[in-house]
Amino acid sequence: MTALRLGRPLLLLALTLLLLAAGEVLLPGFIGPGQIANQLKIASFLGLFGLCQTVVMAAGGQGLDLSVGAIATLGGILGAALMNGSNAMTPIGAGVAIGAGLAAGCVNGVGIAVLGVPPLVTTLALSSVIDGGLIVGVSLAHPANGASPGLVAMTGRSFHGIPTVAVLWAVIAAIAIWLLSRSAWGRRLCRTGANPITARLSGTDTTRVRIVAYMMSGGIAAFGGFLLTGYVGQAFLGLGNAYVLTSIVVAAIGGVALAGGRAPYGGVACAAILMTVLVSLLTAINIGESGRQVIFGLTLLSFLMLDRYLMRARH
Amino acid sequence: MLSSPEGLPAAPPTDGEIAPPLLIARGITKHFGGVVALAGVDLTLRQGRVLGLLGANGSGKSTLSRIIAGELSSGGGEMHLAGAPLRHASPQDAARLGIVIAHQHPSLAPDMPVWENVFLGAELSYAGGFIDRAKARRRTTDVLSELGSRLDIAAPAGTLTAAGQQLVEIARALARRPRVLILDEPTAALAAAEVGHLFAAIRRLTEEGVSVIFISHRLAEIDTICDDILVMRNGRTAGAWTTSGRLDEGRILSLMTGDPDAVLREMGERRIGEPVLRLEGLRAGPAVRGVDLELRRSEIVGLAGLQGQGQVELLEAIAGDRRIDGGTLWHKDRAVSPRRPRDMINRGICLVPDDRRRQGLFSGETVGENIGYVLLALAPRPWHLPAEKLAALATRAIRRLLIKTDGPDQTVSALSGGNQQKVVIGKWLATDVEVMLLSDPTKGVDVHARSEIYAIIGELAQAGTAALVFASDVQELLLHCDRILVMYEGRIVEELSGDAMTEPRVMTAAFGKAAG
Numbered sequence: 001m002t003a004l005r006l007g008r009p010l011l012l013l014a015l016t017l018l019l020l021a022a023g024e025v026l027l028p029g030f031i032g033p034g035q036i037a038n039q040l041k042i043a044s045f046l047g048l049f050g051l052c053q054t055v056v057m058a059a060g061g062q063g064l065d066l067s068v069g070a071i072a073t074l075g076g077i078l079g080a081a082l083m084n085g086s087n088a089m090t091p092i093g094a095g096v097a098i099g100a101g102l103a104a105g106c107v108n109g110v111g112i113a114v115l116g117v118p119p120l121v122t123t124l125a126l127s128s129v130i131d132g133g134l135i136v137g138v139s140l141a142h143p144a145n146g147a148s149p150g151l152v153a154m155t156g157r158s159f160h161g162i163p164t165v166a167v168l169w170a171v172i173a174a175i176a177i178w179l180l181s182r183s184a185w186g187r188r189l190c191r192t193g194a195n196p197i198t199a200r201l202s203g204t205d206t207t208r209v210r211i212v213a214y215m216m217s218g219g220i221a222a223f224g225g226f227l228l229t230g231y232v233g234q235a236f237l238g239l240g241n242a243y244v245l246t247s248i249v250v251a252a253i254g255g256v257a258l259a260g261g262r263a264p265y266g267g268v269a270c271a272a273i274l275m276t277v278l279v280s281l282l283t284a285i286n287i288g289e290s291g292r293q294v295i296f297g298l299t300l301l302s303f304l305m306l307d308r309y310l311m312r313a314r315h
Numbered sequence: 316m317l318s319s320p321e322g323l324p325a326a327p328p329t330d331g332e333i334a335p336p337l338l339i340a341r342g343i344t345k346h347f348g349g350v351v352a353l354a355g356v357d358l359t360l361r362q363g364r365v366l367g368l369l370g371a372n373g374s375g376k377s378t379l380s381r382i383i384a385g386e387l388s389s390g391g392g393e394m395h396l397a398g399a400p401l402r403h404a405s406p407q408d409a410a411r412l413g414i415v416i417a418h419q420h421p422s423l424a425p426d427m428p429v430w431e432n433v434f435l436g437a438e439l440s441y442a443g444g445f446i447d448r449a450k451a452r453r454r455t456t457d458v459l460s461e462l463g464s465r466l467d468i469a470a471p472a473g474t475l476t477a478a479g480q481q482l483v484e485i486a487r488a489l490a491r492r493p494r495v496l497i498l499d500e501p502t503a504a505l506a507a508a509e510v511g512h513l514f515a516a517i518r519r520l521t522e523e524g525v526s527v528i529f530i531s532h533r534l535a536e537i538d539t540i541c542d543d544i545l546v547m548r549n550g551r552t553a554g555a556w557t558t559s560g561r562l563d564e565g566r567i568l569s570l571m572t573g574d575p576d577a578v579l580r581e582m583g584e585r586r587i588g589e590p591v592l593r594l595e596g597l598r599a600g601p602a603v604r605g606v607d608l609e610l611r612r613s614e615i616v617g618l619a620g621l622q623g624q625g626q627v628e629l630l631e632a633i634a635g636d637r638r639i640d641g642g643t644l645w646h647k648d649r650a651v652s653p654r655r656p657r658d659m660i661n662r663g664i665c666l667v668p669d670d671r672r673r674q675g676l677f678s679g680e681t682v683g684e685n686i687g688y689v690l691l692a693l694a695p696r697p698w699h700l701p702a703e704k705l706a707a708l709a710t711r712a713i714r715r716l717l718i719k720t721d722g723p724d725q726t727v728s729a730l731s732g733g734n735q736q737k738v739v740i741g742k743w744l745a746t747d748v749e750v751m752l753l754s755d756p757t758k759g760v761d762v763h764a765r766s767e768i769y770a771i772i773g774e775l776a777q778a779g780t781a782a783l784v785f786a787s788d789v790q791e792l793l794l795h796c797d798r799i800l801v802m803y804e805g806r807i808v809e810e811l812s813g814d815a816m817t818e819p820r821v822m823t824a825a826f827g828k829a830a831g
Contacts, residue, residue, distance in 0.1 A: 185697035191688060197674050198528035200744065201636060203660040261679070 007257045008074050012270035015279050023281045030284065037163050041155075041231065044169035047272035048224040049240075049247035050218035050254065051176055053110055054268050056119065058180070059213040060193030061112065061262025064119045067127035068221040068247055071104050072240025074130050074220025079219075080235035081143035086149040097226040098219050104130065109211030114250020127244075134237060151230035165227060172220075173269050180263040189213060193260025249296065250275055255305045320679065334361040337526045338383070338414075338495055341390035345378055345550075352378040354550040355392065359543075365387060365517060365527045367541030367558075371761040372731050373548040376530050377419070380497045383528070384416035385409030396495070404586030407436070417501055419530075421484035425473025428467065430455040432472045433487045437684050458486045461519075463512030465792065477504040478622065479532050489520075496520065497528045502536055503759070506621045507789060507822055532762050534564055536792040537586075546570040573764055584775075588612030591781050592633070592664070592750050596642035602628035604805030605642065610750060612782045616783040617792030620802035620825045623735055626667050626785040629802070630752040633783075634666035635659040663749035665741050667756055675739035676727055682722030683709035685738050690745040712741035728799065733764025740771060751775060754785045756789060771794045789821050803827040 025029035049068050067218070083093035104126060111122040118272040136144075147155075155165050180186040190307035192199045192209045200206045230236040251259065253275070254268030278299065282292045338360040345353040353375045360366050371374050381387045383394070385403040394401040401410045406416075414733040423432045434451045455468045464482050466475065472483055488496060498517075502510045517527055517540060531537055537544070538558075545555045546567055553570040579604060592610040597603060602625040610616055618626045631637040633644065635653030643650050646662050653659045656666065668674035675683055685704035694701065709723040716737040720730055728739055736756055743751065753772070757765040772782050773793070786792050792799050799816055801809040801824035809824030811817075 168831070179698065182700050183698045184691040184694040184700055187688070187691045189679075189702070191677055194679065195673075195677050198677055199688075199692070201634070201656050201666060201668055201674055202689050203657045205655060205657050207655075 007266040010271040012254070012267065012274045016270070016274045019274070019277045019281055023277075023284065026281075027284050030281070033161055037158050037161060037166075038274075039280055042280075043276040044163070044165040045224060046243065046250055047169055047173065047269050048220055048227075049243040050250040050268045050272050051172070051265060051268040052221050052224075053061050053215045053247045053251035054180070054254070054263050054265050055189070055220075056217045057256045058190050058193045058259060058260060058263035059210050060196060060280070061113075061210065061311075062119055062258075063193065063210075063213070063260060064123065064248065065105075065108065065214065065217045066120065066123040066219070066244055067104065067108060067130065068128035068217065068224075069240040069242070070134075071101050071129040071221040071242040072225030072228065072243060073134060073235075073238060074104065075101050075139065075225035075226055076229040076235035077143065077145065077237075078184065078222075079133055079226040080145045080229050081141075082149060083146075083148045083151070084144040085146045085148055087148045090148045090150050093148075094223065094226050099221045101218040101220070101222025101225075103218070104222070105215035108210060108218065109214035112214065113207045113210035113283045129291050131237075138237060140206060145235045147230040147233055147235070152228075152233060155230035156228050165231070168227075169269075173265060176265045180265055186263065190261050190263055193262075194200060195259075195261075203253045229294075235255045246275065249300050252300060255307070257307075266298045319539070319608050334363055336360065337362045337397055339617060340379075340383065341394075343379060343394070344381060344391040344776070345375075345382060345387065345388050345412070347392050347794045349503045353390070354384075354548055355552075356547065356550065357555075358383075358545060358550045359555070360526045360528060361543065362526055363524045365521060365529050365540050365541040366543045366545055367537040367650065368528055368530045368545050368547065369537065369567055369571065369762070370547035370553075371763055372733070374547040374571070376547055377499055378550075379414060379547070380416060380499055383409075383495070384414055384497055386416070391616065399742060406670045406785055407759075410491050410493075413492070414497070415491045415493035415495070416497040416499065417485045417488040419500040419503060421480045422758065423472040423480055423483060428469045428631075429459075429466055429472055429475070429483055430468040432466075432483055433458065433490050435487070439767040454490060455486065458489050459483075461489065461516050462486060463509065463515075476622075478509060481505060482509065489516070492775045493525060495526050495528070497530075499530045500529060500532070501529075502533065505788075507818075508621075509827070510536065532760070532765065533788055534567065534762060535788075548573055559809045568763060568766075571761075582613060585613045585777050588779065591647060592783075593645040594633070594642065595645070596633065597629070597639060597643040597644060599628060599632035599637050599639050602805055603637075604630055606802075606805075606807055608800060608807060610783055612749075612779050612781055613776050614798070615776050615782045615784065615796045617796035617799040618783060618802060619789055619792055619799050621820050622787060624802040624825075625805040626802050628753050628805075629756050630783065630785060631668075633659070633750075634664065634752055636666065637790065648755065660689070660746065663747050665746065665748055667736075667743075667753040669750065669754040669758075671732075671735055673737050676735060678726075678728040681724050682718070682720050682726060682727050682730070682738055685727050686712045686723070687743045689742045693746065712738075712744050715744070716741050717767060731764070736760055736764070736768060737771070740768070748775060748780045750781045750783065755785055755787055757786060757788070765791070789818055793818060793821070801825055 011214050020031050020310045052065055054066045054216050070071055077120060078100050079093035079097035082096050083089045108123050108126055111117045112119050159167065169205045186208050192204055224242050227240055250271040251268050255264045256268060256270035279292060282295060336359050340358040342355045342357065343353050344355055356375065356379055367532060374595060378387065382389045383408045385408050392590045403412060424435060430452045433455045441463050452468060459466055459482065462482055462485060464478055466482065470478060481501060485501055501513060505513065506679060521527060529541055541558060543557050546553045548571055581807060588611055590609050590611050590705065594606050594608045598704065606629055620626055633641055635656045635658050639652060646664065672678060683705065686709045690705060690708060712718065713723065718737045718741065719734050727735060756768055762766065776782055784796065786793065793816055798810060798812040799821060801808045801821055803825065811820055
């Protein structure tokens with residue numbers, strides 16, 4: 001068990017180093033300090049969205065959050081509108097963005113855990129409601145969309161060579177790993193995913209556990225969108241779209257069981273780094289978007305097959 | 316009537332006369348990979364007698380019977396049938412020689428009608444090779460009526476209840492006109508009346524000279540039907556004798572466990588206290604249609620009745636796992652309307668559910684994780700993991716409930732059924748249990764673990780817990796309960812206590828006063 005828990009992140013890190021070495025051989029300068037810092041920034045965002053999927057997938061019941069992209073866009077646009085370019089308003093913008101994400105996640109959670117609508121359908125529907133609503137809202141209100149200088153500085157700059165977003169991500173990851181694996185709440189979440197009937201009959205309010213899981217996903221996604229606004233400089237429609245599928249991919253590669261019950265965020269974080277390095281390597285050696293997608297898909301498939309193999313080997 | 320196969324002596328052996336052996340097995344061994352299933356078993360089955368085969372789960376009963384029935388090859392030893400060496404290579408070979416087995420878990424073709432299942436693999440044919448459907452249907456009806464069953468022989472086997480499928484499995488064995496009939500836990504799925512019919516059928520067969528090997532965990536059934544007893548332990552014969560008068564339960568237990576001092580643990584003295592739980596006209600869905608009952612501190616109350624009369628649903632409704640549609644549920648002086656099991660667990664009312672693997676355990680997790688989960692589910696500070704408390708709880712539960720395990724880190728699915736059930740009970744030691752609801756807690760559990768489970772219930776009751784137990788085996792309830800409530804069609808139709816607690820009284824009520 002312990003070997004498995006540690007084995008996955010180590011395997012992913014080894015692969016990452018291998019890719020970095022290959023990159024350096026093919027393109028000298030690939031692992032320069034600036035490059036590494038840049039990739040860590042990108043990986044931080046992917047890792048945050050991967051955390052959303054980790055939590056809802058662990059809660060079971062075919063858990064999945066296809067609305068992370070739309071909620072991120074919502075968080076970015078709301079945050080930017082409230083900040084209105086001012087540093088003083090930045091914390092308020094962040095707070096409102098996270099609040100909106102929690103609310104959207106709550107809608108997902110109620111639809112899934114109370115009304116029993118499958119997660120795939122619920123989150124896809126909410127995603128489309130938010131996307132559509134944002135188009136209407138933006139065209140009517142024309143809100144401010146620029147990030148405040150403070151936010152731009154925080155998400156873009158490095159502190160002693162380490163990007164500040166990456167530090168922020170590391171802190172969030174540490175809290176997440178501790179919550180998911182070393183707290184009573186983490187056990188409730190995973191057991192609810194593994195066997196909701198036993199969990200419920202043993203005194204878990206499984207409905208609440210699942211609603212909270214989707215709320216966390218929504219809150220983190222909105223915060224991720226808010227940070228993205230700083231990273232790119234401004235909020236725009238479709239800001240978070242790229243993260244919908246990639247977040248699921250890194251969760252699966254990181255070792256989160258699609259059937260629920262397991263939330264190894266350490267693995268997911270490593271997977272986010274690996275996939276970021278993979279994409280940047282492929283881009284650097286001029287493999288186009290279609291080629292990258294093929295390689296992305298193959299990587300996902302091979303890890304899923306590895307999971308099946310390990311599962312069978314254990315029984 | 317079933318006629319006896321040719322080549323058998325017409326006259327059945329009379330009492331007092333020693334019946335000649337029909338099947339003798341000597342030193343049978345069997346390995347599965349490195350695991351020794353049988354380490355040299357001797358078995359003698361006499362003409363026209365019923366041999367009760369007893370042993371804890373995993374003692375090798377099923378392996379031995381499958382070897383005799385030709386489904387497995389033996390690793391060593393020899394067998395003789397009616398004096399001639401027995402060397403069969405397949406179940407078909409065995410069936411030709413008259414050895415037939417009815418399995419505990421029937422493997423019927425779910426889409427085929429009952430009659431085709433009964434004759435599957437042994438089709439009655441005309442000279443031209445066509446199947447004689449009319450004859451097969453007629454014979455199926457005959458055999459099933461022998462068993463007192465009026466199953467629709469045209470119904471697909473998959474649509475039958477567990478009891479119906481078991482009857483079809485038995486009918487399938489009987490239809491092959493065996494000389495040696497092996498029944499592997501035939502009664503586990505059957506209701507008491509069906510067991511009665513089965514026993515009558517077995518008696519008729521033995522009068523015709525058929526020999527029967529009967530496997531069961533229910534001592535009362537062994538006592539009723541068996542002439543000879545064979546106890547197995549760890550793949551060996553631990554003891555074999557002819558019964559005379561009442562069954563010696565102590566001897567069976569000590570042979571099964573290898574512990575000369577093993578006895579059925581007696582329930583200690585209990586002082587029954589004030590009422591803790593009271594139901595007034597409780598209704599829940601179509602299954603529970605107005606139940607009144609009262610449960611007192613330290614009291615053990617049994618819920619009896621035929622299968623599916625609402626007992627399981629009643630327990631689930633009290634536990635907060637089923638919506639209550641009407642009536643009142645009183646806990647002490649308060650009317651409560653639970654919306655989820657947690658509401659009742661917080662009041663100290665907890666359920667040991669019907670299906671331990673699906674509802675009671677996290678099969679992939681360890682013994683310790685399973686025992687500790689209730690503590691985590693109720694923990695007031697969800698960000699905290701009380702690791703020391705969890706470890707202490709697991710150790711305490713393993714010791715107190717005598718759970719046989721390598722330790723708290725063993726995966727729970729590796730334990731035997733009885734020990735898994737103890738884990739399900741053990742997780743409630745994390746709370747102060749005022750009322751424990753148990754839904755068929757000894758299902759698929761061997762007789763020794765069964766007595767241990769009731770001893771645990773007894774100990775909890777001594778400490779003040781009230782227990783409401785549903786069990787499909789009436790004997791169990793008669794032995795351990797202070798009162799028995801009989802359910803019929805979603806209502807309690809009879810309450811029995813003291814001298815009135817007898818099997819006939821329970822059974823009469825179980826068939827419903829109105830219907831009777």
